[in-house]
Amino acid sequence: MPELPEVENLRLLLAPHLIGKKLFKVDLKRKDLRFPLPKNFEERLQGTTILQITRRAKYLLFHLDSGQILVVHLGMTGRLLMDSVKEKEETSQYRNILGQYHFTEGRHVQHDHVIFYTENGKTITYNDTRRFGFMVLIEAKLIDRHPLMKILGVEPLSEDFNNRYLVQLAKGRKADLKSFLMNQRNVAGLGNIYVCEALFRAGLSPKRISRTLVDRDGNLKKNARSLVSAVQDVLKEAVEAGGSTLRDFLKPDGTRGAFQTKHLVYDREGQPCLHSPCKGVVRRIWQNGRSTFYCAHCQR
DNA sequence: CATGCCCCCTGCACGC
DNA sequence: TGCGTGCAGGGGGCAT
Numbered sequence: 001m002p003e004l005p006e007v008e009n010l011r012l013l014l015a016p017h018l019i020g021k022k023l024f025k026v027d028l029k030r031k032d033l034r035f036p037l038p039k040n041f042e043e044r045l046q047g048t049t050i051l052q053i054t055r056r057a058k059y060l061l062f063h064l065d066s067g068q069i070l071v072v073h074l075g076m077t078g079r080l081l082m083d084s085v086k087e088k089e090e091t092s093q094y095r096n097i098l099g100q101y102h103f104t105e106g107r108h109v110q111h112d113h114v115i116f117y118t119e120n121g122k123t124i125t126y127n128d129t130r131r132f133g134f135m136v137l138i139e140a141k142l143i144d145r146h147p148l149m150k151i152l153g154v155e156p157l158s159e160d161f162n163n164r165y166l167v168q169l170a171k172g173r174k175a176d177l178k179s180f181l182m183n184q185r186n187v188a189g190l191g192n193i194y195v196c197e198a199l200f201r202a203g204l205s206p207k208r209i210s211r212t213l214v215d216r217d218g219n220l221k222k223n224a225r226s227l228v229s230a231v232q233d234v235l236k237e238a239v240e241a242g243g244s245t246l247r248d249f250l251k252p253d254g255t256r257g258a259f260q261t262k263h264l265v266y267d268r269e270g271q272p273c274l275h276s277p278c279k280g281v282v283r284r285i286w287q288n289g290r291s292t293f294y295c296a297h298c299q300r
Numbered sequence: 301c302a303t304g305c306c307c308c309c310t311g312c313a314c315g316c
Numbered sequence: 317t318g319c320g321t322g323c324a325g326g327g328g329g330c331a332t
Contacts, residue, residue, distance in 0.1 A: 002325060034308070034328085058326080076325050077310080111310085130309045132326055148328095175303065183303095184327075191325055288304065291323080 002074040004189030005238035011055045022049045025117040034134040057188035075132025081125045152188040163220045170210040178206035178287045193266045200265045202230035205299045206292045265293040
């Protein structure tokens with residue numbers, strides 16, 4: 001579910017409700033997600049106030065007045081669902097999933113793992129079917145030195161992600177472009193969908209070897225110069241579209257219309273290439289155990 | 301160091 | 317209908 005645009009959207013949607021609010025109760029439905037939750041998790045969170053919410057790669061960072069940061073990763077199926085305590089204590093026929101309405105039957109909801117109660121009568125529920133997500137608590141001062149954080153490459157939407165950086169990283173590398181861009185140590189926040197989309201927009205084959213982006217003089221080859229902007233454009237558009245990759249994204253009235261995906265290649269195997277003059281068909285291949293969608297005709 | 305493969309977990313679509 | 321298989325937005329850990 002969540003790549004950078006979805007996580008960024010979540011941040012934008014949560015912030016107005018949570019900043020300055022105190023967590024007065026944390027309810028753990030299980031002690032482990034992908035990893036065991038931090039020791040004394042509830043005690044360390046209860047009574048703290050959320051100062052701000054930021055994002056790094058696909059991580060959400062809740063900065064607390066205790067000097068700690070609650071770091072949340074949603075994995076594949078993680079969600080943060082918001083509703084009010086009142087609704088929850090009534091029969092909760094629906095839950096406001098940050099603009100989506102998710103219909104539930106009764107109070108018990110499968111795969112709710114952690115419930116945060118805030119002082120303004122809201123609950124934030126961490127729900128994660130596959131439990132590939134996780135949470136850690138890190139001292140704010142040590143955040144950059146944390147093993148999960150220190151390995152991350154540049155933020156793709158920052159000025160640090162530019163052609164010079166790309167050259168530095170790509171030269172000498174034999175990984176294909178799909179793997180190269182999926183690797184969070186290189187660029188942090190891209191996932192399977194947006195890598196496919198960005199490579200399509202840039203006209204670059206996902207099978208192309210990364211070092212071939214760089215010429216003998218150490219300059220980016222002409223046909224590789226659109227990669228940075230392709231990545232940035234697709235991410236920006238997706239952020240503005242409200243995080244377009246949610247398969248189960250529902251509008252408040254329960255319909256799917258407004259946030260329909262605008263993927264040009266992802267999940268379009270066998271369908272026509274959407275570059276107007278191209279007569280190609282979108283192909284699906286596997287790289288590192290993950291599906292890749294691309295047009296072999298216009299991506300070189 | 302970089303790369304590639306396996307694994308964690310649940311639900312769903314598909315084919316027989 | 318029921319069952320087996322493969323696949324799904326991610327990334328840590330390990331062998332090479």
